[in-house]
Amino acid sequence: MSNNPIFPESVQPGRHYSFAADMKLNAWAIVAVMVAVLARWLLHHHADWPGLLRSAIALTPLLPSLLYVQSIKRWIGGMDEMQRRIQLEACLFATTGTVFVTTALSLLEGIGVLQHSRLQQGLGWEGTFAVIILLYVLANFIVNRRYR
Amino acid sequence: MKNRLRALRTTKEWSQSDLAEKLGVSRQTVNAIETERYDPSLPLAFKVSRVFKLPIEEIFEPDGQ
Numbered sequence: 293m294s295n296n297p298i299f300p301e302s303v304q305p306g307r308h309y310s311f312a313a314d315m316k317l318n319a320w321a322i323v324a325v326m327v328a329v330l331a332r333w334l335l336h337h338h339a340d341w342p343g344l345l346r347s348a349i350a351l352t353p354l355l356p357s358l359l360y361v362q363s364i365k366r367w368i369g370g371m372d373e374m375q376r377r378i379q380l381e382a383c384l385f386a387t388t389g390t391v392f393v394t395t396a397l398s399l400l401e402g403i404g405v406l407q408h409s410r411l412q413q414g415l416g417w418e419g420t421f422a423v424i425i426l427l428y429v430l431a432n433f434i435v436n437r438r439y440r
Numbered sequence: 441m442k443n444r445l446r447a448l449r450t451t452k453e454w455s456q457s458d459l460a461e462k463l464g465v466s467r468q469t470v471n472a473i474e475t476e477r478y479d480p481s482l483p484l485a486f487k488v489s490r491v492f493k494l495p496i497e498e499i500f501e502p503d504g505q
């Protein structure tokens with residue numbers, strides 16, 4: 293147990309918000325999104341580049357994403373036991389909820405309900421990321437209320 | 441699990457933040473333990489016991505006793 297617990301509210305909107313703490317946690321997520329947008333732009337405008345190079349560019353967002361996972365792991369590791377439980381419950385809800393949503397979309401797509409819809413090809417990484425964040429924020433709010 | 445944390449803390453005239461600092465946890469965690477919404481782990485219960493210089497069973501009591 294750490295003697296200097298990290299307070300989750302330091303990265304949530306409110307009077308305890310700290311930009312430094314937010315960046316310490318979320319900087320790699322911002323880098324990952326920027327790299328993903330740049331990679332997509334490069335791949336769109338350079339369809340003639342060799343397949344190996346295009347594959348390498350397409351996979352570049354994974355590196356900052358892995359570093360983001362590491363910073364989340366460090367952030368959760370620095371919390372006290374109850375805060376850690378809240379965050380883990382919220383993360384579990386967000387990931388299982390996202391699996392539920394993507395599976396539901398896949399099943400609906402299988403019977404042709406989503407034809408001619410933007411969701412026909414699934415959520416894509418942007419949609420999946422948005423669903424995870426949305427469910428995490430919702431779960432965090434609900435679980436926090438339980439211990440308040 | 442029932443506990444006497446709030447009574448013991450007020451006897452010492454500590455705020456929740458004071459106790460949180462001594463225990464190395466957040467104020468929200470101290471509040472959740474005092475309101476019996478959260479049961480601390482055994483290591484944290486031992487830490488509480490050390491801070492108040494009392495045996496664990498004089499601070500925490502299982503439900504139904």
